[in-house]
Amino acid sequence: MIHANGVSVFAGERMQRLALSEEDKSVRDWFIQTMKDLKCEITVDEMGNIFAVRAGKRKDVPATFIGSHLDTQPTGGRYDGILGVLSGVEAMKRIDELGLETEGGIGVVNWTKQVSIRNLEGKMLTHANTPMAAHFELHIEQGPHLVSAGQRIGVVTAVQAYRWFRLKVIGRDTHTGTTAFEHRADALYAFAQMMVCAREVAAARGCLASVGIIEAKPGSVNTVPGEVSFSLDIRGPETDLVAEVEKELRKDFDAIAAKEGAGIGKPCRVEWTLDFDSPAVKFHEDCIKCVEQSAHAVVADAPVEDTKSLVRSIMSGAGHDSVFTSKRVPTSMTFVPCKDGLSHHPEEFCSADDCATGASVILQAVIRYDRSRFS
Amino acid sequence: MIHANGVSVFAGERMQRLALSEEDKSVRDWFIQTMKDLKCEITVDEMGNIFAVRAGKRKDVPATFIGSHLDTQPTGGRYDGILGVLSGVEAMKRIDELGLETEGGIGVVNWTKQVSIRNLEGKMLTHANTPMAAHFELHIEQGPHLVSAGQRIGVVTAVQAYRWFRLKVIGRDTHTGTTAFEHRADALYAFAQMMVCAREVAAARGCLASVGIIEAKPGSVNTVPGEVSFSLDIRGPETDLVAEVEKELRKDFDAIAAKEGAGIGKPCRVEWTLDFDSPAVKFHEDCIKCVEQSAHAVVADAPVEDTKSLVRSIMSGAGHDSVFTSKRVPTSMTFVPCKDGLSHHPEEFCSADDCATGASVILQAVIRYDRSRFS
Numbered sequence: 001m002i003h004a005n006g007v008s009v010f011a012g013e014r015m016q017r018l019a020l021s022e023e024d025k026s027v028r029d030w031f032i033q034t035m036k037d038l039k040c041e042i043t044v045d046e047m048g049n050i051f052a053v054r055a056g057k058r059k060d061v062p063a064t065f066i067g068s069h070l071d072t073q074p075t076g077g078r079y080d081g082i083l084g085v086l087s088g089v090e091a092m093k094r095i096d097e098l099g100l101e102t103e104g105g106i107g108v109v110n111w112t113k114q115v116s117i118r119n120l121e122g123k124m125l126t127h128a129n130t131p132m133a134a135h136f137e138l139h140i141e142q143g144p145h146l147v148s149a150g151q152r153i154g155v156v157t158a159v160q161a162y163r164w165f166r167l168k169v170i171g172r173d174t175h176t177g178t179t180a181f182e183h184r185a186d187a188l189y190a191f192a193q194m195m196v197c198a199r200e201v202a203a204a205r206g207c208l209a210s211v212g213i214i215e216a217k218p219g220s221v222n223t224v225p226g227e228v229s230f231s232l233d234i235r236g237p238e239t240d241l242v243a244e245v246e247k248e249l250r251k252d253f254d255a256i257a258a259k260e261g262a263g264i265g266k267p268c269r270v271e272w273t274l275d276f277d278s279p280a281v282k283f284h285e286d287c288i289k290c291v292e293q294s295a296h297a298v299v300a301d302a303p304v305e306d307t308k309s310l311v312r313s314i315m316s317g318a319g320h321d322s323v324f325t326s327k328r329v330p331t332s333m334t335f336v337p338c339k340d341g342l343s344h345h346p347e348e349f350c351s352a353d354d355c356a357t358g359a360s361v362i363l364q365a366v367i368r369y370d371r372s373r374f375s
Numbered sequence: 376m377i378h379a380n381g382v383s384v385f386a387g388e389r390m391q392r393l394a395l396s397e398e399d400k401s402v403r404d405w406f407i408q409t410m411k412d413l414k415c416e417i418t419v420d421e422m423g424n425i426f427a428v429r430a431g432k433r434k435d436v437p438a439t440f441i442g443s444h445l446d447t448q449p450t451g452g453r454y455d456g457i458l459g460v461l462s463g464v465e466a467m468k469r470i471d472e473l474g475l476e477t478e479g480g481i482g483v484v485n486w487t488k489q490v491s492i493r494n495l496e497g498k499m500l501t502h503a504n505t506p507m508a509a510h511f512e513l514h515i516e517q518g519p520h521l522v523s524a525g526q527r528i529g530v531v532t533a534v535q536a537y538r539w540f541r542l543k544v545i546g547r548d549t550h551t552g553t554t555a556f557e558h559r560a561d562a563l564y565a566f567a568q569m570m571v572c573a574r575e576v577a578a579a580r581g582c583l584a585s586v587g588i589i590e591a592k593p594g595s596v597n598t599v600p601g602e603v604s605f606s607l608d609i610r611g612p613e614t615d616l617v618a619e620v621e622k623e624l625r626k627d628f629d630a631i632a633a634k635e636g637a638g639i640g641k642p643c644r645v646e647w648t649l650d651f652d653s654p655a656v657k658f659h660e661d662c663i664k665c666v667e668q669s670a671h672a673v674v675a676d677a678p679v680e681d682t683k684s685l686v687r688s689i690m691s692g693a694g695h696d697s698v699f700t701s702k703r704v705p706t707s708m709t710f711v712p713c714k715d716g717l718s719h720h721p722e723e724f725c726s727a728d729d730c731a732t733g734a735s736v737i738l739q740a741v742i743r744y745d746r747s748r749f750s
Contacts, residue, residue, distance in 0.1 A: 142553030162552060164596055175719050176585035176608045177537060178517035178692030181578055183716075188586055189574060195567035203556055210551035211563055212596045214589060221539055221587045221606040221650075222693070223719055231596040233551045264715075275596075317553030318597070340639075341558075344550050344598050 019071040019113030027070045038092045043130045048112040051130035056102040062131040063105030064370050071113050077348030079140045085110050087138040087359035103374045111321045135325035137333045138358045140350045142318045144341030153295040154314035154335030161242045161280035162235040171268040173226030185261025187228040188216045190268045193256045207236035207245045239279040284330035294364035334361050394446040394488030402445045413467045418505045423487040426505035431477040437506040438480030439745050446488050452723030454515045460485050462513040462734035478749045486696045510700035512708045513733045515725045517693045519716030528670040529689035529710030536617045536655035537610040546643040548601030560636025562603040563591045565643045568631045582611030582620045614654040659705035669739035709736050
């Protein structure tokens with residue numbers, strides 16, 4: 001079993017390493033040097049994505065990759081993304097120690113902050129100097145599914161659909177002390193009703209709807225806000241379900257806006273802007289099989305009666321670098337449990353044992369995939 | 376009838392003259408010079424409040440004042456506060472032109488931004504070098520009461536009670552894509568329910584409850600906000616009613632918070648901080664009578680059958696400099712109609728006719744009060 005010591009190198013109470021910041025540059029330098037020491041060839045593309053490849057026997061085929069991102073969310077934790085790259089580094093160390101000779105090359109990629117990748121996803125994957133055979137990613141789970149069931153490994157088969165919107169509610173700013181409720185076109189009150197409505201509509205379809213960002217203008221204690229902007233994140237297991245929730249909310253939000261301010265003949269109105277649309281993703285069967293077989297092999301000597309029960313199939317609720325690679329190359333992911341299923345949070349925590357188990361699964365999955373390509 | 380030409384000097388599409396800014400300094404300089412030219416003696420206290428007094432026959436008695444503020448809200452209009460001081464300037468011009476000899480002195484005061492006054496209200500009025508006999512203030516109405524009834528003058532008899540709070544809802548930030556609704560402690564969702572609840576509770580008691588400022592942290596599209604801060608402004612005709620609304624909302628908000636996050640044993644909680652408490656104010660009978668008599672006198676030659684109907688008693692929904700002066704000296708206010716009853720807004724508008732009518736009422740009221748003191 002591999003000990004993912006690397007994780008502790010980056011441990012800290014809080015973790016903020018924004019893409020292309022000073023801290024990000026340090027860890028990138030570390031990554032490049034470490035991978036060079038492990039006999040990897042380094043390529044950096046115009047987005048700052050770093051590809052480290054250890055050559056295999058066959059020089060004319062693309063490498064099989066392990067990848068994720070070393071940069072973090074604005075208030076991120078120590079595992080989201082970072083564990084995925086470090087598991088690649090550890091896998092490469094193990095391959096190097098064992099002197100393993102693979103068929104094709106094996107690579108580790110550090111993707112620059114997910115949003116940038118999205119903007120250039122087509123360019124990145126079709127024109128990169130470093131083509132890929134497949135992409136595997138290890139990640140802490142995001143939601144307390146494994147941890148609450150006492151399971152060790154999640155074989156990720158799919159990623160739910162999601163759409164991100166920016167909405168603007170336009171009302172009228174008036175004095176809080178002198179404007180009766182029926183004379184108001186209170187954009188923030190309309191927003192409040194919309195948010196309550198969104199949860200209800202999404203829940204009825206087994207979907208999620210969330211607001212993460214809100215701004216109310218002009219922002220004065222005694223002025224009714226005349227303009228509110230907010231983000232809306234709709235997710236669901238199927239692309240069509242997300243579209244249904246959107247359609248219903250467009251109707252409901254219009255109705256809420258129309259009512260607020262109707263008393264003065266100046267109803268609120270609401271504008272939608274689609275920022276990002278990610279249809280549901282089904283990962284590649286071959287990759288899923290490699291992860292599944294590796295997971296069962298890794299937990300085989302665990303001290304429980306039915307080791308098979310330690311592994312489960314799972315759908316990812318969140319977007320990942322793998323969502324984008326999956327559009328171009330066979331891809332799948334592996335989840336490991338984490339405390340309370342918490343991610344994108346300074347308190348996120350994954351035990352050293354779980355990190356190591358995940359890293360072992362990823363290593364085995366890559367080796368299995370490499371062999372299966374030429375058998 | 377006085378023509379309040381001064382108003383046009385300051386007319387502009389938008390108006391932002393924050394207290395103690397460069398723009399504020401210019402208008403203060405203008406005010407001081409203008410009042411000196413009208414034979415006033417100037418005193419400036421440590422808060423920057425400017426007192427301009429034209430002496431009367433009796434040197435040993437405090438002057439009767441007209442006052443308001445020349446600075447504006449962050450996105451204010453051209454009339455809020457400004458009209459009050461300019462009506463004083465115009466009154467003084469008229470007194471000077473007519474060579475009127477008053478019993479006590481007549482003064483005009485430009486108060487520095489209301490918030491500062493509040494902080495030092497006791498100090499200001501007990502220790503100022505410029506004691507006051509009474510304080511009269513002309514203001515545009517704030518709410519479309521006069522304008523929608525076709526009335527010309529509001530005799531302000533009282534100001535409603537209000538309390539300003541800052542609230543903080545503490546939940547837990549988690550990933551929007553992977554955290555089921557029942558596993559969330561979504562501080563923004565709790566806020567949304569609170570805002571909907573607040574309107575209902577306030578309306579049931581004939582009060583108002585408003586949120587003007589909101590901030591959600593950490594502020595990321597795919598993170599459920601773990602902390603939300605917002606302002607809450609509760610107003611009502613009686614101090615006790617405002618207290619009742621507060622009491623009910625404290626109970627209801629606690630219940631809303633307790634429910635959100637209960638599924639994971641980590642419910643939201645809510646913290647209240649009282650920022651400002653202004654009990655209901657009843658203006659002084661003598662001052663109200665002076666304004667009322669003056670109002671009827673000014674509209675007496677209006678081309679309508681029942682000129683009395685052009686004047687009405689009114690309660691102010693908003694705080695004003697007069698709320699603070701009323702704690703120490705006899706005080707009352709005069710309202711004039713404005714477009715849509717809109718104030719604290721770049722679009723606020725009061726016709727030159729209405730400005731002039733208001734200024735005439737204020738001048739007469741001050742003269743009446745001055746005479747009544749010694750009759």
